[in-house]
Amino acid sequence: MIKFLDLKQINAAHKMELMNAFEEVIDSGWYIMGDKLNLFEKEFAEYCGTKHAIGVANGLDALILIIRAYKELGIFKDGDEILVPSNTYIASILAISANNLVPVLVEPDIDTYDIDPELIEKKITDRTVAILPVHLYGQLCDMEKILIIAKKNNIKVIEDCAQAHGAADNSGRRAGNFGDAAGFSFYPGKNLGAIGDAGAITTNDDELAVALRALLNYGSHVKYQNLYKGINSRLDELQAALLSVKLGHLDIETEFRRKVANRYLNEINNNKLILPQVKDQSTHVWHLFVIRTADRKTLQDYLLKHDIQTVIHYPIPPHKQPAYAELVDEKHPISETIHREVLSLPISPVMKNEEISKVIEIINAY
Numbered sequence: 001m002i003k004f005l006d007l008k009q010i011n012a013a014h015k016m017e018l019m020n021a022f023e024e025v026i027d028s029g030w031y032i033m034g035d036k037l038n039l040f041e042k043e044f045a046e047y048c049g050t051k052h053a054i055g056v057a058n059g060l061d062a063l064i065l066i067i068r069a070y071k072e073l074g075i076f077k078d079g080d081e082i083l084v085p086s087n088t089y090i091a092s093i094l095a096i097s098a099n100n101l102v103p104v105l106v107e108p109d110i111d112t113y114d115i116d117p118e119l120i121e122k123k124i125t126d127r128t129v130a131i132l133p134v135h136l137y138g139q140l141c142d143m144e145k146i147l148i149i150a151k152k153n154n155i156k157v158i159e160d161c162a163q164a165h166g167a168a169d170n171s172g173r174r175a176g177n178f179g180d181a182a183g184f185s186f187y188p189g190k191n192l193g194a195i196g197d198a199g200a201i202t203t204n205d206d207e208l209a210v211a212l213r214a215l216l217n218y219g220s221h222v223k224y225q226n227l228y229k230g231i232n233s234r235l236d237e238l239q240a241a242l243l244s245v246k247l248g249h250l251d252i253e254t255e256f257r258r259k260v261a262n263r264y265l266n267e268i269n270n271n272k273l274i275l276p277q278v279k280d281q282s283t284h285v286w287h288l289f290v291i292r293t294a295d296r297k298t299l300q301d302y303l304l305k306h307d308i309q310t311v312i313h314y315p316i317p318p319h320k321q322p323a324y325a326e327l328v329d330e331k332h333p334i335s336e337t338i339h340r341e342v343l344s345l346p347i348s349p350v351m352k353n354e355e356i357s358k359v360i361e362i363i364n365a366y
């Protein structure tokens with residue numbers, strides 16, 4: 001069976017290093033808010049090119065905390081609107097509603113699956129306070145256009161980088177360093193994955209960083225003094241140490257993902273399928289390799305019969321989820337097409353050449 005994503009193999013490649021880091025943390029006797037977290041934050045900020053990286057418990061918390069911090073700083077308030085792509089993973093939208101702000105769905109570009117900048121301005125009202133672009137599947141959004149729109153309308157840009165660690169524009173500027181703040185997830189299956197839950201926020205805004213550091217730690221800047229009604233969303237020493245190890249291998253792993261993607265792009269030749277479109281190699285880190293086909297179920301069953309596992313990202317659009325009953329009457333036909341037709345092929349830094357060849361061969365015979 002060619003697994004969709006073999007996490008055991010991915011981490012086995014770094015097992016000795018991970019075990020050493022694990023042991024160091026156990027032996028240190030210090031498990032929360034210590035040197036390992038400080039080091040990982042420093043390394044990750046450097047990697048993204050930002051002034052600050054702030055470890056948090058997971059990717060959803062990263063986004064929730066950014067919006068919450070803007071509320072505490074008096075920049076957002078209840079009922080304000082944030083523009084978000086209608087085909088994103090639901091976490092991007094949950095972060096908005098968790099703060100009593102209103103998610104306003106914007107359709108994606110059918111070629112890149114990222115939020116369509118041409119559709120953003122029509123959705124801006126006098127309540128709009130931010131755009132939340134999601135670099136979906138690992139491909140950078142059109143940040144140049146998005147930043148111009150945000151500046152013109154004096155609103156914030158909050159990037160959802162959960163799928164796009166290291167994606168860069170042609171000047172080398174990386175995901176997480178375009179907007180006012182960005183949320184990252186290190187969920188085990190992400191391109192930079194922990195051995196459990198973890199996340200981070202990047203920003204160049206000092207004031208925001210100070211508020212965020214308090215909010216994630218009970219609302220406290222100084223022990224036993226609480227400025228905000230905060231939460232506990234700390235990134236622990238163990239995950240931070242393991243992430244430092246994984247970060248050291250990220251660029252090589254991304255290059256391998258690109259190699260797999262390029263083979264798929266060059267060698268898959270089947271007119272029943274639509275392959276992903278790439279603007280520029282550096283802009284895509286291939287978290288997922290997503291194809292589209294009108295008869296998805298038949299293709300998925302056929303691949304499974306040939307021992308190839310695939311996954312659908314995502315089967316149900318957010319506005320059709322019971323949790324968002326208030327959005328059920330909205331029409332997002334591009335999203336609905338995407339949700340009906342997408343299928344993700346296996347892609348990872350540990351795929352063997354024979355496995356890549358087999359996927360290509362079986363798909364071409366479909």
Ligand SMILES: *Cc1c(COP(=O)(O)O)cnc(C)c1O
Binds near residue numbers: 061184186198199
């Ligand atoms: C994974 C993901 C998140 C949430 O991250 P968690 O660490 O699972 O909370 C948010 N947005 C997108 C686009 C994601 O893919």
